[in-house]
C-alpha cells in the first residue's frame with residue numbers, strides 16, 4: 001500500500017487552532033528534520049509541564065520553547081503521536097528561517113566560545129605573573 005501523502009499546512013492555517021479544544025503547534029527545525037504541525041488538543045491535560053504553557057504557544061511556532069526546556073526522548077516519542085502534517089513555508093519564510101538559523105549558529109560559535117577562551121587566558125596569565133613575582137621576591 002502506498003504511504004499517505006503528508007499533509008501540508010501554512011502558518012496561517014495553523015494560527016486558527018489556538019483554543020483549549022483545538023490546539024495546534026509547530027515544532028521542528030532543519031536540524032530535527034523540518035518544521036512539523038502537531039495537534040496537541042488531546043494531550044493538553046496530560047502534559048507534565050501543564051496545559052497553560054502549550055496554550056500560550058497554540059497556533060504558533062513553539063520549536064524554540066520546546067527545545068529550550070530540553071524535553072526528554074520520551075517527550076519526543078509522545079510528540080510523534082500528535083503529528084498531523086508538515087509546515088508549508090512560502091519562499092519568503094524559507095529565507096527568513098535560513099537567515100535566523102545562520103545568525104544563531106554564528107552567535108553560538110563566536111560569542112560563548114571566545115568568552116571561555118578569554119577567561120582561560122586571563123587565569124593562566126594571572127598565575128604566571130603571580131609565580132614570577134614570588135620567584136623574584138625570593139632571589
Ligand code: HEM
Pocket residue numbers: 025038040043047048049050053054057062065066069070071072073074075076078079082
Ligand atoms: C506535543 C508537544 C509536547 C510534548 C509531547 C511534551 C512533553 C513533555 C514531557 C513528557 C515532559 C516531562 C519532562 C520530559 O520528559 O521531558 C514535559 C515537561 C515540560 N514541558 Fe513539554 N511537551 C510538549 C510541548 C511543550 C511546549 C510547547 C512547551 C513550552 C511552551 C513545553 C514546556 C514544558 C515544561 C515547562 C515542562 C516542565 C519541565 C519541568 O518541570 O522540569 N512543553 N513536556
